[in-house]
Amino acid sequence: MSLAKRIIPCLDVDNGRVVKGVKFVDIRDAGDPVEVARRYDREGADEITFLDITATHDNRDTIVHVVEQVASEVFIPLTVGGGIRTLDDIRRMLNAGADKVGINSAAVFNPEFVCEAALRFGSQCIVVAIDAKKVSTLGEVDRWEIFTHGGRKATGIDAIAWAEKMVTYGAGEILLTSMDRDGTREGFDLLLTRAISEAVSVPVIASGGVGNLEHLAEGVITGKADAVLAASIFHFAEYTIQQAKEHMASRGIEMRL
Amino acid sequence: MSTVAVIDYGMGNLHSIAKALQHAAPEVDVQIVTNAEQILRADRIVFPGVGAMRDCMQALNQSGLSDVIREVAKTKPLLGICLGMQALLSDSEENGTTQGLDIFSGHVLRFSEALSDKDGHKLKIPHMGWNQVHQRPHPLWNKIAQDSRFYFVHSYYAKPNESSAIAATTDYPDAFACALSHNNIFAVQFHPEKSQTVGLQLLNNFLHWDGQS
Numbered sequence: 432m433s434l435a436k437r438i439i440p441c442l443d444v445d446n447g448r449v450v451k452g453v454k455f456v457d458i459r460d461a462g463d464p465v466e467v468a469r470r471y472d473r474e475g476a477d478e479i480t481f482l483d484i485t486a487t488h489d490n491r492d493t494i495v496h497v498v499e500q501v502a503s504e505v506f507i508p509l510t511v512g513g514g515i516r517t518l519d520d521i522r523r524m525l526n527a528g529a530d531k532v533g534i535n536s537a538a539v540f541n542p543e544f545v546c547e548a549a550l551r552f553g554s555q556c557i558v559v560a561i562d563a564k565k566v567s568t569l570g571e572v573d574r575w576e577i578f579t580h581g582g583r584k585a586t587g588i589d590a591i592a593w594a595e596k597m598v599t600y601g602a603g604e605i606l607l608t609s610m611d612r613d614g615t616r617e618g619f620d621l622l623l624t625r626a627i628s629e630a631v632s633v634p635v636i637a638s639g640g641v642g643n644l645e646h647l648a649e650g651v652i653t654g655k656a657d658a659v660l661a662a663s664i665f666h667f668a669e670y671t672i673q674q675a676k677e678h679m680a681s682r683g684i685e686m687r688l
Numbered sequence: 689m690s691t692v693a694v695i696d697y698g699m700g701n702l703h704s705i706a707k708a709l710q711h712a713a714p715e716v717d718v719q720i721v722t723n724a725e726q727i728l729r730a731d732r733i734v735f736p737g738v739g740a741m742r743d744c745m746q747a748l749n750q751s752g753l754s755d756v757i758r759e760v761a762k763t764k765p766l767l768g769i770c771l772g773m774q775a776l777l778s779d780s781e782e783n784g785t786t787q788g789l790d791i792f793s794g795h796v797l798r799f800s801e802a803l804s805d806k807d808g809h810k811l812k813i814p815h816m817g818w819n820q821v822h823q824r825p826h827p828l829w830n831k832i833a834q835d836s837r838f839y840f841v842h843s844y845y846a847k848p849n850e851s852s853a854i855a856a857t858t859d860y861p862d863a864f865a866c867a868l869s870h871n872n873i874f875a876v877q878f879h880p881e882k883s884q885t886v887g888l889q890l891l892n893n894f895l896h897w898d899g900q901s
Contacts, residue, residue, distance in 0.1 A: 433806060433859055435818045435837060472884070477818055506708050508839060508882050525701045530882065553739040555814060555841045603814055603841075632801060634812045657812055687818040687837045 435687040436651045437477035437658035438675055439510075439636060440665045442467055445484050447493040451663045461666035464497045471665065472505040474672035477687060479505070480533070480606075480660060483513030495527045502528020512560055512606070521548055525556065533606055535560040536579045539586055542600055549601025558636075559602035563590035563623055564610040575623050582610035590623065591630050598631045605631060606660065609639040616642025616663075624654030636660050644670060644678040651684050692895060693721040693730035695757070697747045699737045699771065708881035709734065712891035724756040732895065733760050735875075737771030741796065741844070742783035744771050754789055761791050761873055765899040768875030770842060773868065776875055777846050792868055792875075794848035805861050814843045821856045821866055821878065826901055828855070828874050828893045836886045838878035840866070845877060872899030 442449045442464050449461040461467065468479050479501070483494040491514060498511055511524045512533025521532050538545050538559050549557045562582055567574040575590035594605055607627050609620035619637045628635040637656035641647060641664055650659040664670050680686045692709060694702050702720050709718045721727055735757060737744050748754040760766060761776075768776050777788045780796035788796070803811040818837040823829040845864040848854060855874065856867035866877045874894065880887035 433819070433861070434815065434840075437817050502704060503707050504711070506704075506711065506882060506887060507884050508841075526703065528701075528704055528707070530704065555738060555816075604816065629810075632810070632813055634814070634816050655809065657817070 433685050435477070435685045436656075436679065437636075438647065438672055438679070438686075439478045439480050439658055439660045440471045440476050440672060441480040441482055441638070441660050441662045442666075443482045443484050443662060444494055444497060444513075446490050447497065449666060450484070451666055465500045467666070468501045468505055471672055472507060475676055475687070476507065476672050477658070478508040478510065480510040480512065482533070483511065485514075495523060498524065498527040498529050510558055512558070516544075518547060518551055521552055521556075525552065531556045531558050531604070533558045533560040535562065538597065539577060539579055539588070542596065545597060545600040545602060549603070554601045554603035557602055558604045558606050559594075559597040560606040560608065561590060561594060561597070561627075562608050562610050565620070565623070573622055573626070575626075578610050582613070591626055594627045594631050598633050602633060604634045604636065606636045606638060612640025613638075615640050618642065618646040619650045619654055619656075619659075621649060621654040624650060624656050628655040628657070634658060644675050647675055648679050648682040648684060651679065652682065689715065689717050690731045690895070691717045691719060691729070692732040692734060693719050693727050694734045694736060695727060695753065696720050696722050697737075697744075697751055697753055699739050699744050699747055701738075702736060705734060705736050705769065705881045708888060709891055709895065712888040713895040716895050722751075724752065727753070727756050727760060731764065732897075733757075733764055733766045734769065734894075735766060735772035735775070736769045737775060739771060740783060741771065741774060741780040741786045741788070744775055745786055745788065748775070748789075758789060758791065763899075764872060765894065765897050766873045767894050768868075768873070769881070770877060770879060773875035773877055774844060774846055776868070776873070777848070780844060782844050791873065792846070792848050792853055792870065793850065794846060794853070796844050796846050798844050799860065803861055811861060814841050815845075815860045816841045818883075819858050819860065819878075821858055822863075823856045823867075824854065826855050826869055826874070827897055828869075828890060830889075830893050832886050832889050832893075838866075838876075838880065838883040838886060840878045842877055869901055871901060
């Protein structure tokens with residue numbers, strides 16, 4: 432008997448619709464978020480993450496309504512990320528029915544915000560999302576840095592040191608996205624995932640690059656991730672969550688089947 | 689119509705537990721309550737909580753609700769969840785030493801950072817995710833398969849002095865008490881409101897329980 436590894440489908444929500452872009456272009460419509468969340472719950476998702484990518488402030492209420500609707504009928508943990516900048520943003524999401532919030536660029540601009548959020552709401556609901564990109568060149572020791580603005584802007588901050596710092600500041604979990612792999616369907620950056628997972632004491636969710644079911648298994652077996660997150664392979668019904676769990680279990684990974 | 693009072697003492701968001709209770713038993717009147725009178729009037733009590741033990745006990749002591757909980761714990765079916773379970777123990781090592789309600793004699797301890805899982809990897813803290821619950825006979829496990837997985841998120845766990853109080857155990861990596869019971873009281877470390885169908889079944893069982901173990 433032991434703790435199961437988790438599969439977390441991620442819904443990128445723009446103005447109330449699920450979308451999935453490849454490297455932030457070519458955004459394809461994948462449906463109504465409430466409908467999609469219901470389907471993932473039926474298929475056995477261990478948690479669901481919503482990433483609000485709505486650009487305009489005016490349309491931010493939409494995600495609150497989505498979370499409210501999902502939380503009234505789906506009884507598994509829900510995480511909301513995207514645009515979380517203030518304690519009030521967190522309060523709104525938790526009140527709408529989210530269990531955790533993902534904090535990304537606000538943590539980079541003001542690390543103290545993570546402390547304040549963890550003190551006020553508890554580390555269990557604070558997920559720090561890290562977008563990392565490889566900066567070392569061939570032959571050098573592997574090194575990754577934190578990037579903001581969808582992977583366009585370098586910060587000069589070392590990814591491993593940053594993850595460790597965020598845990599001491601109160602992060603209860605790390606959502607790690609490889610910006611090199613995101614949208615490529617080539618699989619997780621396993622070296623990055625393993626380096627972060629072995630460096631921190633809290634659970635790490637691997638994200639970015641999943642193109643097939645074996646990629647999910649690799650994330651746990653080689654990357655040492657505690658959970659794996661994927662979007663597009665589930666949205667367009669290439670695979671069901673159930674198939675993904677069965678595949679991972681067949682590779683010897685403890686799953687909730 | 690029977691009523692269930694979800695105690696609101698400022699520790700965390702109670703909407704999901706209230707929604708899950710309502711979903712589990714639409715015929716029950718679910719109330720989020722803040723004062724003694726409302727708690728004493730209800731047929732059943734849910735005592736939830738997330739956050740730190742010291743804040744939790746401070747909020748209960750300042751509002752006078754600790755005495756009310758001790759009182760209703762003598763007679764009414766009561767379900768403690770997560771921090772609401774830990775607060776029922778004598779004390780917790782979280783925030784130095786924090787005194788609890790002492791309804792179950794025993795301590796609340798932190799998982800050791802030095803532990804490893806069965807594959808030899810350093811154990812992650814918090815214990816977060818779906819883990820198996822090994823039941824001992826109790827009416828609240830009705831229609832729930834042995835070793836079903838429930839959703840956990842916690843860094844501290846209860847260690848009751850009396851092993852007869854243990855209603856279920858979970859391995860992380862050693863077995864710890866993930867559910868406690870005594871007469872009309874039942875308490876769980878995991879989150880039934882986030883544990884999909886098995887969680888809703890447990891809530892439904894509680895909402896139809898007469899408090900007899």
